[in-house]
Every structure is written in C-alpha cells, then in structure tokens.
Amino acid sequence: MEIDMGSFMEFVSFVMVVAGVIGMLESRRMVRSVLYFLLMVLGIASYLFVENVYYLSLYLIVVYSGVAMIFILFMGMFLGDKEMSEGGKASSIAGWALVGAIFFLLSGFAAAFDFPALDMHDIASAIFGRYSFALLLLGLLIFSALASVFSMVEEVEE
Amino acid sequence: MMEYVPFFLLAAGLYGLTRRNALKVLLSAEMISLGALLLVAGSPYQPLTLFLLGASAIEAMVGFTVLLWMYRTYETIDLDVIRGLRG
Numbered sequence: 001m002e003i004d005m006g007s008f009m010e011f012v013s014f015v016m017v018v019a020g021v022i023g024m025l026e027s028r029r030m031v032r033s034v035l036y037f038l039l040m041v042l043g044i045a046s047y048l049f050v051e052n053v054y055y056l057s058l059y060l061i062v063v064y065s066g067v068a069m070i071f072i073l074f075m076g077m078f079l080g081d082k083e084m085s086e087g088g089k090a091s092s093i094a095g096w097a098l099v100g101a102i103f104f105l106l107s108g109f110a111a112a113f114d115f116p117a118l119d120m121h122d123i124a125s126a127i128f129g130r131y132s133f134a135l136l137l138l139g140l141l142i143f144s145a146l147a148s149v150f151s152m153v154e155e156v157e158e
Numbered sequence: 159m160m161e162y163v164p165f166f167l168l169a170a171g172l173y174g175l176t177r178r179n180a181l182k183v184l185l186s187a188e189m190i191s192l193g194a195l196l197l198v199a200g201s202p203y204q205p206l207t208l209f210l211l212g213a214s215a216i217e218a219m220v221g222f223t224v225l226l227w228m229y230r231t232y233e234t235i236d237l238d239v240i241r242g243l244r245g
Contacts, residue, residue: 010160017163021170021189030181037185044196047160053199056207060195063215075222076181079229095173102169107162126205138212145216149223 009050016043026092030076038069167193180228180235184221188214 020040027033041064048057127135167189174186191214195207225235232240 014159014163017160018166021167024185024189025170025174025177025182030179033179033182033185037188040189041192044163044192047163047196048199051199053204056195056199056204056211059208059211063211067215071219071222072181072185075226078226079181079235095176099166099169099173102172103162103166106165106168127208131205131209134206134209138209142212142216145220149219152223152227 006050010047013043013047013050016040016046030079031073034069034072034076037072038065041065041069164193164197167196178236178238180225180237180240183237184218184225187221188218191217 017040020036020038020043023036024033024040027036041060045057045060045065048054048060171186171190171193174189175183177183177186191210195210195214198204198207198210228240229235234240
C-alpha cells in the first residue's frame with residue numbers, strides 16, 4: 001500500500017495539535033501544560049510547512065517556540081512548578097462535551113467554504129508595498145508594549 | 159482533516175478560559191488567536207496574518223507580565239482565590 005506523504009504529514013500534525021490542546025488543558029503541572037502548548041504550535045507550523053506556507057511556518061516557530069516560549073517557560077519556572085487541581089472528572093467531561101458540540105456546530109457552518117492560496121512573490125510585494133504602513137504600525141505597537149512591560153516590571157520591583 | 163482544526167482550537171480555547179489557573183487562561187487566549195491564524199492562512203489576505211501573529215505575541219508578552227505582577231501581589235495565580243476585581 002502506497003502512502004501519500006502530504007496527507008500523512010497532515011495526519012501527524014493533526015494528532016500533534018489535538019494531543020497538545022487536550023494535554024495543555026488537562027495536565028496539572030504548569031510546565032507540562034506549557035510544553036503541550038509548544039507541541040500544538042509545532043503541529044500548526046508543520047501543517048503550514050506541508051501546505052507550502054513556509055514564511056508563516058518559520059515565523060510561527062521563531063515567534064512562539066523561540067521567543068514567547070522561552071519567556072513562558074521562564075515564567076513557569078519563576079512561579080514554581082506547582083500542581084493545581086482543576087475541578088473534578090465530571091466537570092472535565094462536561095467541558096469536553098461542550099467543546100465537541102461547539103466544534104461540530106462551527107465545522108458544519110464552515111463546510112461550504114474553499115480558500116485559494118497565494119505565492120511568495122505576491123506576499124512580499126504586499127507586505128513591503130501595500131501594507132508597509134501597517135507593518136510600521138505593528139513595529140510601533142511592539143515597542144510601546146515593550147515599554148509598558150518594562151515600566152510594569154519596575155513598579156513590581158520597587 | 160486539518161481544515162476543521164481552527165474550530166476545535168476555538169472551542170477548546172473557550173473551554174480553557176473557564177479554568178482556574180491563570181497561565182492556562184492566557185494560553186487558551188493564545189490558542190484562540192492561533193486558530194484564527196490557521197483559519198486565514200489559506201485566504202487571499204494571507205500577508206495580514208503576520209500582523210495577527212505580531213499582535214498575539216504582544217498579547218502574550220503583556221499578559222505574562224500581568225501574571226508576574228499578579229503573583230508578586232497575591233502570591234498565587236489561582237483565579238478562584240484572586241477576587242480583587244469582583245464587586
């Protein structure tokens with residue numbers, strides 16, 4: 001039996017995302033829940049890589065696994081790897097049943113849509129041409145967020 | 159198969175917003191924005207997903223700083239214990 005590599009990788013990333021989400025919400029330890037979140041991000045990135053959206057996949061890995069995840073992991077280690085119970089088994093089962101209900105409702109609505117894709121050149125010319133002002137605004141937003149973070153940290157340390 | 163994952167991420171993220179651990183609540187909010195990213199990744203507005211990602215990275219940065227502040231002030235991040243904003 002011949003296996004199509006693309007659909008196999010899609011299946012692998014699907015399993016990574018679903019396992020990451022369930023593990024993140026159900027694990028008691030904070031660091032484990034952060035690592036399950038990382039598994040979910042890597043699953044999404046591998047799916048985007050298989051779908052030829054290379055720039056977004058690499059950006060996702062750099063931003064989440066590289067920067068945000070280091071930050072979150074340090075935060076988890078700083079707060080201490082405590083166990084925190086999250087209600088009982090019954091409330092967990094009820095919650096996941098609700099998740100399933102919302103999921104089937106939304107995917108039923110979305111079944112009719114079909115999206116076209118762009119190539120790399122279009123994206124580059126759009127970012128540095130039409131949307132360059134938006135890119136500038138995003139940079140300003142990042143700097144102002146950094147400044148607010150620094151001022152908050154200073155207030156805490158006083 | 160993978161085209162229905164955004165809806166799963168949205169549903170599970172909404173469920174995660176009801177948890178007690180503040181870290182999990184923030185990660186669930188991140189999860190919802192990643193679901194939105196995956197939803198628009200195949201659309202003609204693909205370049206704008208970069209801004210979505212940047213905005214969610216900022217959200218993570220500020221959110222986790224607030225978490226740090228919360229821990230320094232209340233010495234816990236259990237949202238059942240922190241009742242300062244309730245009337």
